[in-house]
Amino acid sequence: MNNKIVTLLTDFGTHDGYIGSLKGVIKSYYPAADIIDISHDIDPFDVRGAAFTLHTYYSYFPKDTIHFVVIDPGVGSVRRPLLLRTAQHYFVGPDNGVFQFIFSREAYTAYELDVKKISSGTPSATFHARDIFAPATGKLLQGNPCEKLGKRLDERTEVPRVFYSKEENGVLKLEAVNIDRFGNIVTGFSRRDMERMNKYAIDQVKVKDFSTNTLNSFYAEKSDGELMVLWNSMDFLEIAAVNANAAKILNFDKTKDSVQIKIR
Numbered sequence: 001m002n003n004k005i006v007t008l009l010t011d012f013g014t015h016d017g018y019i020g021s022l023k024g025v026i027k028s029y030y031p032a033a034d035i036i037d038i039s040h041d042i043d044p045f046d047v048r049g050a051a052f053t054l055h056t057y058y059s060y061f062p063k064d065t066i067h068f069v070v071i072d073p074g075v076g077s078v079r080r081p082l083l084l085r086t087a088q089h090y091f092v093g094p095d096n097g098v099f100q101f102i103f104s105r106e107a108y109t110a111y112e113l114d115v116k117k118i119s120s121g122t123p124s125a126t127f128h129a130r131d132i133f134a135p136a137t138g139k140l141l142q143g144n145p146c147e148k149l150g151k152r153l154d155e156r157t158e159v160p161r162v163f164y165s166k167e168e169n170g171v172l173k174l175e176a177v178n179i180d181r182f183g184n185i186v187t188g189f190s191r192r193d194m195e196r197m198n199k200y201a202i203d204q205v206k207v208k209d210f211s212t213n214t215l216n217s218f219y220a221e222k223s224d225g226e227l228m229v230l231w232n233s234m235d236f237l238e239i240a241a242v243n244a245n246a247a248k249i250l251n252f253d254k255t256k257d258s259v260q261i262k263i264r
Contacts, residue, residue, distance in 0.1 A: 055101035076125035163188020183245025210239025
């Protein structure tokens with residue numbers, strides 16, 4: 001492994017020393033590691049939001065980058081600690097959905113990390129990020145092959161999911177996977193999903209009291225405060241407001257509310 005980059009994505013925040021302990025463990029295995037903080041401000045326990053965030057950046061990193069992703073409300077339970085290897089990258093984290101976009105879009109080999117092969121100590125039941133995932137990352141940096149860190153899983157670890165459901169009259173109900181810091185409502189529905197369905201046009205978009213039959217191309221096409229719909233830079237359908245917060249304007253709760261569209 002020639003590249004020694006590690007990215008970190010967690011919901012730990014920076015108020016406490018959790019991130020420091022992760023970096024300390026990784027550096028103790030490989031002091032020259034280039035550790036890049038993507039974000040530690042994922043909403044607590046927001047696995048779906050973390051999965052989407054990972055999808056937005058991982059492919060821009062060099063070959064053999066290790067992506068450390070820990071949003072882990074089930075820490076200590078029966079959920080498996082995973083190591084994934086794709087053609088370009090490694091991924092380390094829990095088998096709880098944080099890798100759902102990777103499962104859907106990449107060919108990969110999965111391994112269940114073996115604690116006995118990673119660390120001689122007993123891991124804390126509440127901090128696998130430090131005691132399992134960080135040592136596994138360190139051993140990868142040292143050049144250990146995946147096979148020495150865990151058991152290869154021949155079956156898919158989860159069925160890739162879609163973020164929409166089909167309703168009556170050709171309507172699709174879309175889930176929101178993220179509300180970014182600008183208040184843009186990002187759905188889990190992409191141009192790729194449209195193509196898979198052999199559909200090529202959206203006739204209507206409805207979000208609570210807002211409805212439109214027009215898709216915009218960029219934010220400045222409308223006036224300040226106006227709501228709009230467009231394909232974002234990652235080709236996901238997004239509801240935005242010009243120089244304003246769409247989620248606040250619509251009082252949108254991504255855990256409860258949805259976006260409805262008609263396509264043809």
